[in-house]
Amino acid sequence: MNLRASAVRLAGLASKWSYGDLSGRDGAAATATAMATEGLVHAVLALGAEVRDWRMDERIDRPPLLVYRAEFNGIGLGLYTGREAARDHCLDLARAEGATALAWVTEADEDTDELHDAAQASCTGYAVSPVEVAEAYDPDADES
Structure with missing residues (x-):
């Protein structure tokens, strides 16, 4: 799985969902929601990459x-x-x-x-x- 591509795709969806239609909504609240969502997406994907790397290291260091x-x-x-x-x-x-x-x-x-x-x-x-x-x-x- 390409984590970078997934992060970009999910961040784009979060932006579209939050920023896409600001009519009749509080612009500041929508902006804050979008930023929080984007931050969570990136944090989760970064953590996933660390866990994957840790598992790969564990596999390499494990005795046969x-x-x-x-x-x-x-x-x-x-x-x-x-x-x-x-x-x-x-x-x-x-x-x-x-x-x-x-x-x-x-x-x-x-x-x-x-x-x-x-x-x-x-x-x-x-x-x-x-x-x-x-x-x-x-x-x-x-x-x-």
């Missing part, structure tokens, strides 16, 4: 939104706002398959948590990975 993807051998099982919820999903499924000695392992250089079965000395195939949620589409962003 992360969700956690529960998966089995690369197949998505669900997205969760917390890592623990995604881990619980994987644990329930692994236990339903009969796994009992389960432990989460996170490599130092990776963010993905892998669920290991100590009894089998192997990875169960279940994992939890953080995924950054984009606020808007970016055609130049990495598609990974």
